[in-house]
Amino acid sequence: MGATTEMEPKEMRVVYAETLVRLAEVNPDVVILEADLMKASATGIFQKRFPDRAFNVGVAEANMLGIAAGLSASGKIPFAASFTCFSSRRAYDQFFISCNYSGLNVKLVGTDPGIAAEYNGGTHMCFEDLGLMRNVPGLVVFEPCDPPSVAALVERAAAHKGCTYLRLHRKPIRPIYRDGESFELGKGKVIRDGGDVTLIAVGAIMVPEAIAAADLLKADGVSAAVIDMHTIKPIDRELVVAFARKTRGFVTCENHQVVNGLGSAVAEVLCEACPRPLRRVGIRDEFGEVGTLDYLKGRYRLTAATIAEEARVVLEG
Amino acid sequence: MIGDDEIRRLKIKARDLRVATLDAFGHLGVGHIGGALSVIEVLTILYYRHMKIDPGQPRLAERDKLVLSKGHAGPALYSVLADKGFFPKEWLHTLNRGGTSLPSHCDMRRTPGIDMTTGSLGQGMSAAIGLTLGNRLNGSPGKVYMIIGDGESNEGQIWEGAMCAAHYRLRDLIGFMDYNHMQIDGYCRDIMNIDVPEEKWAAFGWFAQRVDGHDFAALDRAIERAKQEDVRPSMIVMDTVKGKGAFFAENNVGNHNMKVDEAMAAEAIRRLMEEVL
Ligand SMILES: Cc1ncc(C[n+]2csc(CCOP(=O)(O)OP(=O)(O)O)c2C)c(N)n1
Ligand SMILES: [Mg+2]
Numbered sequence: 001m002g003a004t005t006e007m008e009p010k011e012m013r014v015v016y017a018e019t020l021v022r023l024a025e026v027n028p029d030v031v032i033l034e035a036d037l038m039k040a041s042a043t044g045i046f047q048k049r050f051p052d053r054a055f056n057v058g059v060a061e062a063n064m065l066g067i068a069a070g071l072s073a074s075g076k077i078p079f080a081a082s083f084t085c086f087s088s089r090r091a092y093d094q095f096f097i098s099c100n101y102s103g104l105n106v107k108l109v110g111t112d113p114g115i116a117a118e119y120n121g122g123t124h125m126c127f128e129d130l131g132l133m134r135n136v137p138g139l140v141v142f143e144p145c146d147p148p149s150v151a152a153l154v155e156r157a158a159a160h161k162g163c164t165y166l167r168l169h170r171k172p173i174r175p176i177y178r179d180g181e182s183f184e185l186g187k188g189k190v191i192r193d194g195g196d197v198t199l200i201a202v203g204a205i206m207v208p209e210a211i212a213a214a215d216l217l218k219a220d221g222v223s224a225a226v227i228d229m230h231t232i233k234p235i236d237r238e239l240v241v242a243f244a245r246k247t248r249g250f251v252t253c254e255n256h257q258v259v260n261g262l263g264s265a266v267a268e269v270l271c272e273a274c275p276r277p278l279r280r281v282g283i284r285d286e287f288g289e290v291g292t293l294d295y296l297k298g299r300y301r302l303t304a305a306t307i308a309e310e311a312r313v314v315l316e317g
Numbered sequence: 318m319i320g321d322d323e324i325r326r327l328k329i330k331a332r333d334l335r336v337a338t339l340d341a342f343g344h345l346g347v348g349h350i351g352g353a354l355s356v357i358e359v360l361t362i363l364y365y366r367h368m369k370i371d372p373g374q375p376r377l378a379e380r381d382k383l384v385l386s387k388g389h390a391g392p393a394l395y396s397v398l399a400d401k402g403f404f405p406k407e408w409l410h411t412l413n414r415g416g417t418s419l420p421s422h423c424d425m426r427r428t429p430g431i432d433m434t435t436g437s438l439g440q441g442m443s444a445a446i447g448l449t450l451g452n453r454l455n456g457s458p459g460k461v462y463m464i465i466g467d468g469e470s471n472e473g474q475i476w477e478g479a480m481c482a483a484h485y486r487l488r489d490l491i492g493f494m495d496y497n498h499m500q501i502d503g504y505c506r507d508i509m510n511i512d513v514p515e516e517k518w519a520a521f522g523w524f525a526q527r528v529d530g531h532d533f534a535a536l537d538r539a540i541e542r543a544k545q546e547d548v549r550p551s552m553i554v555m556d557t558v559k560g561k562g563a564f565f566a567e568n569n570v571g572n573h574n575m576k577v578d579e580a581m582a583a584e585a586i587r588r589l590m591e592e593v594l
Contacts, residue, residue: 036468036509038502056502058471058509059438090437119347119413121420123388123436295415 009172010147012204013042013111016168019154020079021046024053030158031071033057033080035064040170041081041111061091068106069098077105077158083117084110084167088129100136100163107157109166113143113203114255115296116169117288125288131260133165134233140185141233143167145207146176149230152183160185169204176207176228188236194225197311198243201253202229202262205293205302206281210253212304217311224311232265240269249277249314253307258282277317279310319537323366327533328594330400331361335562336586337396341409343582348412349421351559351572353393355497356385356464358531359555363462364397367540372402375429381459382432382448386441387466387495388422389574395419395428403430439472441465442492446482449490449550460544463492468500471509476521482550483522490550491543492523495530497559501573518552530555564588 024030024046031053032046038056047054057064061082068078081087087095087110099106110129117124133141140160144150150168157164164185176191183189188200191207192214201210207228214224225243229236243250250270252263263280270276283300297303335357342348364370368381385394392412399406404418411417418427422436433448435441445463452459465475482490494514502508511517518525524546528535536555543551559573560566563585566575 034502036471036501040501056508059468059500060471060473060509062473085437119421121413121422121436122424123422123434290413290417290420291415299415 007175009174011042011170011172012147012150012168013040013170015147015150016109016154017042017045019151021049023155023158024050027077027158029075029077031055031076031078033064033068033078035059035061035082035086037082040083041109043081061086062094065091065094065106065108066098069094069102069104072099072104072106073102077107079107079109081109081111083124084113084129085117085124085126088126088132092132096136100139105162107164107166109168111168111170113167113169114205114283115288115293115300115302116171116205116255118293118296119290121290122288127257127283127288129167130232130254130256130262134260134265138162139233140164140231142185142231143203144230145202145204145228146173148175148177148179148181149183152181153185153230156183156185167203173204183230186231186234186236188239189228189230190225190239191228192224192226194223194247196223196247197314198225198227198247198250199253199307199311200227200229200240200250200262200266202232203255205255205297206253209302209304210307213307213311216304216308222311222315229262232262235265235269237269237273240266241273244270244274244276249317250279251307251310251314252278252280252282254282255302256282258284277314279314281307281310319534324533325594327361327365330365331357332589332592332594334361334393334396334400336589337400337409338393339563339577339582339585341392341396341412342577343579344410345412346578347574347576348392349389349574350563350566350577351499352387352466352495352497353390354561354563354566355495355530355557355559356390356393357561358533359464359493359495359536360393360397362533362536362540364401366537368462369459372430375403378455379457379459382461384433384435384441384445384448384461384463385423386435386445386463387438387469388435388441390464391419391421391423394423394431398428398430401430404428438466438469439474442475442478445490445492446478446485446487449482449487450485452489461490463490465492465494466500467494467496467498467505467511467514468508470494470511470514479518479521479523486548487550488546488548491540492550492552494552494554495557496554497557499559499570499573503570515552515554518554522549524549524551525554526551527554527556530557531561562589
């Protein structure tokens, strides 16, 4: 294999699995659970390295989360994964009661969020999980946008005492950050500073679109800040307020319903602390459907062009 | 008893449906080929011998209904529905394309002839029970057929439904378990061993049978027996081969959702057409 530069795309699921293996090497309590989607999560390398600490429970997500609770109550740190739709919608009550209400330490992972479900189509297209998870008291909810932030934030989640929900894009993504960049749960990242409007985005699909939107706006002489709000809960209030003071308004960008996701979280901060105009780019009260990523981006208007358009509305308003 | 001519007719039909399904996957380039090809025979015998349906009136209340609970096998069912005239055959080439009426998982709001939306495994089981109870309330004579996967049967919902259908004495519910012995991550016996499924169904109060799911005579006998039950719901456990009929998919544990390019599909179709039926 030839030399690869640092900025080559890398499969996010591979970064997730490699990070877990690294953590498990030094912490014997780290265990994983899968529900017949181990191939999809790429955690086969973990199973190979630690066969006794990997549990594939078959197609049984509710069972998986209950088992994770029991393992956690035995002092383990379980990472349990499935597609986003099944991790959240299907096993919500088990995650809610057995894991969260019980005060345990389970790390739930949902892969292929939102339109990333592509050919799996509407039944598998989950635009609701951030909302569901944001409503769980005390739960940390995060969605990294690139390989280095997956590695760093998964480490943070493992160290966090309490349940977490990781919304994980599986596919190859080009890094935005350098390897080794430091991240903290609950602290957003300013990717680009700006003075006119603030674009707050989350996830591997929308953060790059927001950066592209900032470029479009720049060509029009508009200075747009771009924030990667990788942690939806707890939301970084200070950062939102700081940009409310220095820019004229906000656009939020999420591969999720605008209801109760990132847009809602930012709106709540603004209304309570420092009201500013806000437009939300995301899914508008619709179900998912089948197609390629590009088709779906257009279908649901999850594009740089939409973000730039909404930014102009904010500035004109 | 099913005659030799009838069996030959069904075999030819099944071959043609396999060809259409392979062609659709090949046109797209990828798909749930394994689980689609393992249910071709059961779909064939149901739609071309047992089910009372009218493609001109897809929502007729008295019709027999099918819930393909392992909804990722939708493309196999689309080949049947297109052939039956529920929609134009040209639609098969729109599989999974943006704006299509034929998404990878069965969708009753998009596809004429689909009786229940499925894709989240386990849910079709309960919906089939509801349809059967609904027929009873409506005084409708229709049967409800249901196809579940062996991996799908890891879901607790399957066994909640198993208990419930027996409790309500749903003799008009006839289920099939596609025992192709594989799920996504590997062989069922390695991932979650379901062992001797017909014993489990019998223990839950079902009339359970086990047959070769690619053998029309055996399937027909089992369905006829199931229809004669006057109390219990039926489960016909079918031993099948995941990826049956596609040389590149049979005996390949990676066949759940795999690349199928045009050349692969064409070669598989060529081999199928060479077989003497
Ligand atoms: C609730 C749920 N969990 C996970 C999946 C992802 N998934 C799709 S098919 C499949 C394996 C199903 O195995 P099986 O029922 O044996 O299907 P077959 O072999 O007939 O294709 C899984 C885990 C799903 N569709 N629904
Ligand atoms: Mg199977």
